[in-house]
Amino acid sequence: xxxxxxxxxxxxxxxxxxxxxxxxxxxxxxxxxxxxxxxxxxxxxxxxxxxxxxxxxxxxxxxxxxxxxxxxxxxxxxxxxxxxxxxxxxxxxxxxxxxxxxxxxxxxxxxxxxxxxxxxxxxxxxxxxxxxxxxxxxxxxxxxxxxxxxxxxxxxxxxxxxxxxxxxxxxxxxxxxxxxxxxxxxxxxxxxxxxxxxxxxxxxxxxxxxxxxxxxxxxxxxxxxxxxxxxxxxxxxxxxxxxxxxxxxxxxxxxxxxxxxxxxxxxxxxxxxxxxxxxxxxxxxxxxxxxxxxxxxxxxxxxxxxxxxxxxxxxxxxxxxxx
Amino acid sequence: xxxxxxxxxxxxxxxxxxxxxxxxxxxxxxxxxxxxxxxxxxxxxxxxxxxxxxxxxxxxxxxxxxxxxxxxxxxxxxxxxxxxxxxxxxxxxxxxxxxxxxxxxxxxxxxxxxxxxxxxxxxxxxxxxxxxxxxxxxxxxxxxxxxxxxxxxxxxxxxxxxxxxxxxxxxxxxxxxxxxxxxxxxxxxxxxxxxxxxxxxxxxxxxxxxxxxxxxxxxxxxxxxxxxxxxxxxxxxxxxxxxxxxxxxxxxxxxxxxxxxxxxxxxxxxxxxxxxxxxxxxxxxxxxxxxxxxxxxxxxxxxxxxxxxxxxxxxxxxxxxxxxxxxxxxxxxxxxxxxxxxxxxxxxxxxxxxxxxxxxxxxxxxxxxxxxxxxx
Numbered sequence: 001x002x003x004x005x006x007x008x009x010x011x012x013x014x015x016x017x018x019x020x021x022x023x024x025x026x027x028x029x030x031x032x033x034x035x036x037x038x039x040x041x042x043x044x045x046x047x048x049x050x051x052x053x054x055x056x057x058x059x060x061x062x063x064x065x066x067x068x069x070x071x072x073x074x075x076x077x078x079x080x081x082x083x084x085x086x087x088x089x090x091x092x093x094x095x096x097x098x099x100x101x102x103x104x105x106x107x108x109x110x111x112x113x114x115x116x117x118x119x120x121x122x123x124x125x126x127x128x129x130x131x132x133x134x135x136x137x138x139x140x141x142x143x144x145x146x147x148x149x150x151x152x153x154x155x156x157x158x159x160x161x162x163x164x165x166x167x168x169x170x171x172x173x174x175x176x177x178x179x180x181x182x183x184x185x186x187x188x189x190x191x192x193x194x195x196x197x198x199x200x201x202x203x204x205x206x207x208x209x210x211x212x213x214x215x216x217x218x219x220x221x222x223x224x225x226x227x228x229x230x231x232x233x234x235x236x237x238x239x240x241x242x243x244x245x246x247x248x249x250x251x252x253x254x255x256x257x258x259x260x261x262x263x264x265x266x267x268x269x270x271x272x273x274x275x276x277x278x279x280x281x282x283x284x285x286x287x288x289x290x291x292x293x294x295x296x297x298x299x300x301x302x303x304x305x306x307x308x309x310x311x312x313x314x315x316x317x318x319x320x321x322x323x
Numbered sequence: 324x325x326x327x328x329x330x331x332x333x334x335x336x337x338x339x340x341x342x343x344x345x346x347x348x349x350x351x352x353x354x355x356x357x358x359x360x361x362x363x364x365x366x367x368x369x370x371x372x373x374x375x376x377x378x379x380x381x382x383x384x385x386x387x388x389x390x391x392x393x394x395x396x397x398x399x400x401x402x403x404x405x406x407x408x409x410x411x412x413x414x415x416x417x418x419x420x421x422x423x424x425x426x427x428x429x430x431x432x433x434x435x436x437x438x439x440x441x442x443x444x445x446x447x448x449x450x451x452x453x454x455x456x457x458x459x460x461x462x463x464x465x466x467x468x469x470x471x472x473x474x475x476x477x478x479x480x481x482x483x484x485x486x487x488x489x490x491x492x493x494x495x496x497x498x499x500x501x502x503x504x505x506x507x508x509x510x511x512x513x514x515x516x517x518x519x520x521x522x523x524x525x526x527x528x529x530x531x532x533x534x535x536x537x538x539x540x541x542x543x544x545x546x547x548x549x550x551x552x553x554x555x556x557x558x559x560x561x562x563x564x565x566x567x568x569x570x571x572x573x574x575x576x577x578x579x580x581x582x583x584x585x586x587x588x589x590x591x592x593x594x595x596x597x598x599x600x601x602x603x604x605x606x607x608x609x610x611x612x613x614x615x616x617x618x619x620x621x622x623x624x625x626x627x628x629x630x631x632x633x634x635x636x637x638x639x640x641x642x643x644x645x646x647x648x649x650x651x652x653x654x655x656x657x658x659x660x661x662x663x664x665x666x667x668x669x670x671x672x673x674x675x676x677x678x679x680x681x682x683x684x685x686x687x688x689x690x691x692x693x694x695x696x697x698x699x
Contacts, residue, residue: 303459
């Protein structure tokens with residue numbers, strides 16, 4: 001029973017840690033499926049978190065925080081889109097720029113506004129997305145196995161978390177079952193064909209970049225005003241890059257992306273839990289080994305030893321209309 | 324669509340466009356400074372004064388510049404082969420392990436041999452850590468950008484483990500190695516000029532600066548004066564044509580990435596052998612990423628990189644002084660400027676070309692055979 005309890009605790013914390021990954025990963029999926037490589041997810045998560053916390057601090061409203069977070073990440077996305085689509089820039093360079101600007105600007109402005117080394121004041125509960133008790137959670141409390149699972153794993157999360165889990169099937173549906181999705185995938189594989197059919201490559205790619213901005217804004221908002229109750233500099237702490245790894249690991253497909261993010265979130269929770277504990281048989285596990293595992297797994301996959309991760313064919317390549 | 328590369332005279336291409344791009348980055352930074360309620364002109368004055376106002380400032384500026392020359396060259400040599408190595412930071416971090424292991428385990432060597440051995444150790448470890456992503460790119464077609472990002476985090480985890488659990492000195496709280504023996508250090512410029520009877524204030528500027536300049540010269544020689552350099556540029560320009568010319572892109576990729584990793588090791592030489600004299604947690608302080616900005620601003624040319632590195636040295640040293648005087652303008656300002664430089668000098672480098680070309684044609688008589696050029 002104790003092991004079961006520990007499992008529930010780790011899994012519940014894994015879900016919470018996976019939420020920003022799910023948003024960032026699916027955001028990256030929309031962008032890269034349209035042909036725009038995005039290594040700037042990390043920076044966008046950070047600016048989203050900053051803008052959401054800043055607006056929540058000033059207005060006291062979580063919803064305005066969400067609006068602000070999403071607006072700012074959409075703007076960041078559009079800068080990346082303008083550079084990648086209209087200026088035909090190197091998309092990696094543009095993504096790196098987004099990360100650096102985000103890192104510097106959030107810490108600088110945060111410090112100028114609130115002092116405290118760039119940290120916002122602690123936000124009250126009313127300015128946060130709080131956990132929701134699903135109906136029946138209390139009645140099932142005493143039921144063995146199902147009770148704890150329902151009460152602590154399924155119920156008791158905030159709105160953004162539930163949205164994250166709906167997002168993956170929604171992405172799947174739009175991407176594979178609608179005309180827009182078909183065109184968006186086509187523009188990431190063979191933009192010339194899309195162009196020949198009389199559909200705007202530029203429009204579709206801006207569409208992908210825009211959706212990316214909206215989704216990653218939710219992830220950033222979650223970081224500062226749902227998971228935590230404040231913003232602090234560098235608080236995205238590499239999550240954008242783990243999301244990128246998850247995207248590669250899931251081979252740019254939405255449902256595997258959800259599963260991979262959950263796996264990586266679970267590993268993160270496990271590494272926190274195992275800090276300083278000594279396991280039977282294995283002995284003490286260096287936390288760093290578990291922390292590095294998502295990256296190592298992704299590299300092994302990229303190397304083609306377990307399956308092969310093939311990105312959308314036209315991703316990263318600016319489209320030049322034939323003259 | 325304004326991105327069609329527009330023809331510009333060479334002088335405009337080499338000098339004016341980079342200047343406009345960098346100026347755009349600084350103008351926006353100035354607006355941000357104004358927005359947080361400080362005077363940007365005063366900030367620039369304090370920054371320049373702190374970086375170049377006295378010999379001490381200049382010493383620190385050049386010390387930082389040394390680090391940025393190494394990381395800038397490491398990024399740029401990959402640019403030449405059409406590769407993007409984002410992993411310079413991780414490679415430099417692991418290179419620090421190489422320098423530390425040699426310094427701590429070969430301490431019996433005489434000083435004349437020990438310091439060079441440490442440099443070789445740093446270069447070898449940096450290259451070895453770059454070798455895996457390089458191999459995966461060359462032979463297994465995995466994207467170097469993604470693998471090197473992953474390797475930055477793998478380096479952080481690995482070095483964190485080693486410094487906290489393995490290499491840490493007994494009874495020491497901070498995750499760092501014991502101090503290096505006296506022979507395993509780079510000679511200080513202060514001591515060198517003292518031989519000539521000159522005075523130089525106590526700054527961390529050390530012989531690595533000369534080594535960095537030498538590396539820049541050697542890279543220029545390699546890229547533009549040797550057969551290997553030609554092959555690297557050929558692969559970078561058009562790797563299909565390079566294959567047709569009998570060049571193996573896989574071989575060139577591997578060689579270039581190894582050299583890049585070795586150059587990243589220069590950061591360890593400057594910071595660890597030159598200043599810290601021990602290996603500390605996260606010693607790279609993201610300087611590997613500054614290298615990306617430096618390489619882009621220097622347009623991948625060693626001379627440009629030295630200039631860009633000195634500019635970033637001014638920003639880092641002056642920024643520290645500025646943060647001391649005006650606590651509102653923290654050193655994050657420099658990271659923001661760096662990001663804007665990457666944005667304007669890298670991603671948006673062609674944005675000002677067309678306006679400039681239009682402006683220039685106004686002052687020139689119309690070229691008579693313009694229609695012919697258009698037909699071609």
